[in-house]
Amino acid sequence: MKAYVCREFGPVDSHKVEEIEDPRAEPGMVVVDVKAAGVSFPDVLIVQGKYQFQPPFPFSPGGEIAGVISEIGEGVDNWKVGDRVIAMVGNGGIAEKTSAFATTLMPLPESMDFKDGAAFPLNYGTTYYALKQRGELKKGETLLVTGAGGGVGTTAIEIGKAMGARVIAAASNQEKLDIAKRLGADEVVNYGDGELKEKVKELTDGLGADVIYDAVGGDIFLQCMRCVNWKGRVLVIGFPAGIPKVPTNLALLKGCSIVGVFWGSFTGREPEENAKNFEELFALHAEGKLKPEITKSYSLDEAVEAIKSLEDRTATGKVVIEI
Ligand SMILES: NC(=O)c1ccc[n+]([C@@H]2O[C@H](COP(=O)([O-])OP(=O)(O)OC[C@H]3O[C@@H](n4cnc5c(N)ncnc54)[C@H](OP(=O)(O)O)[C@@H]3O)[C@@H](O)[C@H]2O)c1
Numbered sequence: 001m002k003a004y005v006c007r008e009f010g011p012v013d014s015h016k017v018e019e020i021e022d023p024r025a026e027p028g029m030v031v032v033d034v035k036a037a038g039v040s041f042p043d044v045l046i047v048q049g050k051y052q053f054q055p056p057f058p059f060s061p062g063g064e065i066a067g068v069i070s071e072i073g074e075g076v077d078n079w080k081v082g083d084r085v086i087a088m089v090g091n092g093g094i095a096e097k098t099s100a101f102a103t104t105l106m107p108l109p110e111s112m113d114f115k116d117g118a119a120f121p122l123n124y125g126t127t128y129y130a131l132k133q134r135g136e137l138k139k140g141e142t143l144l145v146t147g148a149g150g151g152v153g154t155t156a157i158e159i160g161k162a163m164g165a166r167v168i169a170a171a172s173n174q175e176k177l178d179i180a181k182r183l184g185a186d187e188v189v190n191y192g193d194g195e196l197k198e199k200v201k202e203l204t205d206g207l208g209a210d211v212i213y214d215a216v217g218g219d220i221f222l223q224c225m226r227c228v229n230w231k232g233r234v235l236v237i238g239f240p241a242g243i244p245k246v247p248t249n250l251a252l253l254k255g256c257s258i259v260g261v262f263w264g265s266f267t268g269r270e271p272e273e274n275a276k277n278f279e280e281l282f283a284l285h286a287e288g289k290l291k292p293e294i295t296k297s298y299s300l301d302e303a304v305e306a307i308k309s310l311e312d313r314t315a316t317g318k319v320v321i322e323i
Pocket residue numbers: 039040041042122123126147148149150151152153170171172173176215216236237238239240241261262263264310311312313315317
């Protein structure tokens with residue numbers, strides 16, 4: 001089969017799409033013929049050895065896929081060949097076939113095609129967990145989303161609106177803000193000029209946002225700490241702009257919480273809660289309230305280009321590889 005393969009850590013374009021052996025269905029696992037793979041920021045990091053997990057070589061990136069089961073391993077009796085599934089595979093998804101533990105599979109809902117299925121689990125799973133369980137976002141509260149034109153950011157606008165919040169979407173350029181507005185953001189803020197804090201304060205009568213979904217990190221996180229409301233919750237989602245060093249006096253002055261969000265760990269530690277979240281998310285998708293913002297699809301041969309678009313910050317919404 002063909003796959004984008006990482007044989008040693010290096011820049012995204014130092015790895016190639018090549019022919020490798022098909023995966024086998026080990027006990028407890030299935031093989032899935034991948035129809036679409038979601039691309040996300042961890043793919044940029046994992047091939048360079050900069051992610052929190054470093055798989056053994058050789059490996060393919062790609063943590064989420066949608067496809068059709070083509071082989072069943074020993075001990076798997078609740079799935080069959082031909083089932084349409086979504087799988088969170090950790091890595092190995094940017095390939096024609098991948099193996100997945102049966103416990104990580106979800107049936108692809110009727111309302112979804114393969115592209116939506118591949119675009120769905122990581123970003124919506126993370127955001128719903130972040131806003132519901134970690135941020136305890138309430139109807140009528142103000143939610144600030146940074147990196148609002150990117151993969152997880154676009155889902156935070158949609159889910160924030162579905163939960164009844166007033167959403168302020170913040171991003172670095174007009175193209176990303178136009179997407180945010182189209183997805184339902186009430187207000188948009190361009191932080192390309194570095195003025196996030198002042199603009200959010202202006203939009204909230206000087207109070208600041210109740211919940212902040214920060215998918216950017218770096219200096220943007222520090223600005224978020226300066227425009228959070230009293231008793232606000234600042235959600236730590238990711239760090240494409242770097243891991244900031246936080247002056248903790250800001251948390252004291254604001255009486256706010258800095259709340260870590262690690263969805264992957266949540267799925268393993270609290271599988272029932274995660275399954276309930278997905279029931280609710282799939283229902284919202286079926287009602288048309290959620291729709292992955294897939295702005296560009298690539299072929300497997302274009303995997304480098306697809307991953308690089310996240311690295312160089314040109315990607316908008318969700319990027320998918322169709323196989
Ligand atoms: N906590 C969790 O469980 C969890 C789950 C999934 C993803 N994540 C993390 O969430 C973050 C976003 O992931 P994603 O897949 O949504 O990525 P993405 O689509 O590339 O979006 C990230 C956004 O970050 C902004 N950004 C600022 N500085 C950047 C830089 N130097 N390089 C690249 N982007 C930069 C960009 O928006 P502007 O240009 O508008 O600033 C970009 O749209 C990543 O750190 C990822 O690891 C965390």
